[in-house]
Structures are given as structure tokens and as C-alpha cells.
Amino acid sequence: xxxxxxxxxxxxxxxxxxxxxxxxxxxxxxxxxxxxxxxxxxxxxxxxxxxxxxxxxxxxxxxxxxxxxxxxxxxxxxxxxxxx
Amino acid sequence: xxxxxxxxxxxxxxxxxxxxxxxxxxxxxxxxxxxxxxxxxxxxxxxxxxxxxxxxxxxxxxxxxxxxxxxxxxxxxxxxxxxx
Numbered sequence: 292x293x294x295x296x297x298x299x300x301x302x303x304x305x306x307x308x309x310x311x312x313x314x315x316x317x318x319x320x321x322x323x324x325x326x327x328x329x330x331x332x333x334x335x336x337x338x339x340x341x342x343x344x345x346x347x348x349x350x351x352x353x354x355x356x357x358x359x360x361x362x363x364x365x366x367x368x369x370x371x372x373x374x375x
Numbered sequence: 376x377x378x379x380x381x382x383x384x385x386x387x388x389x390x391x392x393x394x395x396x397x398x399x400x401x402x403x404x405x406x407x408x409x410x411x412x413x414x415x416x417x418x419x420x421x422x423x424x425x426x427x428x429x430x431x432x433x434x435x436x437x438x439x440x441x442x443x444x445x446x447x448x449x450x451x452x453x454x455x456x457x458x459x
Contacts, residue, residue, distance in 0.1 A: 293411075299418055314419070314443070323438050325424030327377075332418040334383055335398070340409030354407050359398070 293338045294347035298355040298369045301332040306364045335359055336372075344371055377422045378431035382439040382453045385416040390448045419443055420456075428455055 302308050310331040318326050335355075341347035348371055355367035386392050394415040402410050419439075425431035432455055439451035 301418070301420070321442060323434070327422045329419060329421040332420070334385070334416040334418040335413060336385070336416070337413040338411045350407070358405060
């Protein structure tokens with residue numbers, strides 16, 4: 292069966308995030324106030340073939356940690372979603 | 376009050392996604408089979424100050440569409456999340 296997966300890759304707490312900091316600094320000049328703690332990350336969506344949803348999630352999580360993220364500075368979380 | 380927001384920025388359907396295509400092509404050689412339709416995107420997390428959750432969401436969605444994405448080729452979706 293095919294399962295749809297979303298993987299979120301975020302920088303670990305304490306790792307500098309220059310992209311997020313730049314966005315945060317730019318927002319007030321663009322008319323958005325009250326926005327704090329901006330953190331930028333990556334997202335991947337894919338379909339994975341597996342026998343069960345557990346197997347799909349395990350294999351997506353391992354793929355996310357090994358190939359889609361740098362575990363030294365990033366956390367990767369996989370979750371199953373309905374459709375796309 | 377402060378609300379935590381996640382914004383997901385994905386390429387619109389039909390827009391070529393070379394990053395996703397490269398990942399998809401590389402996976403079988405790395406031991407992951409049965410993965411299809413890989414799409415790469417971006418993710419942002421931030422805290423926003425607003426009077427109500429509705430106001431927070433509206434302002435996050437407008438920020439996402441105007442500043443965090445390129446509406447010609449990307450879709451942006453904001454959603455509120457608990458904590459971080």
C-alpha cells in the first residue's frame with residue numbers, strides 16, 4: 292500500500308539560524324510587527340510503499356534521518372498524512 | 376497573546392522540482408525502494424502576537440503569501456500549533 296509522508300527538517304535548538312534571523316529583522320519594515328523566534332527549515336513530501344502504516348513511518352523516519360537531514364545540526368520528523 | 380505558527384511553502388502542482396527529482400533518483404542506490412513523488416519545500420516556524428487565534432492565523436497567512444513564498448510558483452499554508 293502507498294502512504295503519504297511529510298518530513299520536517301528543522302535546525303536543532305541552539306544552532307544559529309541566519310535565514311530566520313534575517314526574516315525576523317526584515318518583517319517590521321514590511322508592516323508585520325510582533326513576530327518573534329523565526330526559524331527556517333525544510334520540508335519534504337513523498338509517497339512510500341509499505342505493508343503497514345507502522346512500516347511506512349519507520350522507514351520514512353530512517354530515510355529522513357539518514358538522507359534528508361544532517362543529524363549534527365538538524366532534527367528530522369516524519370509523519371503520515373492523508374492524501375497529498 | 377502569543378501564538379505559534381508553522382508555515383509550509385510547497386511548489387505548485389506542475390512546477391518542476393529538481394531537488395525532489397534528484398532525491399527520488401538517488402534513493403534506490405541508498406537502499407530505499409518504493410519511494411515516489413518526492414517534492415521538496417520550505418518550512419518556517421515563528422511566534423506571532425495577536426488578540427485572537429483567528430487574527431494570528433490571518434496575519435500569518437498574509438505574511439506567508441507576501442513574504443515567505445513566491446506566489447507565481449509556490450503555495451503557502453499557515454497553521455497554528457501548540458507550543459514549539
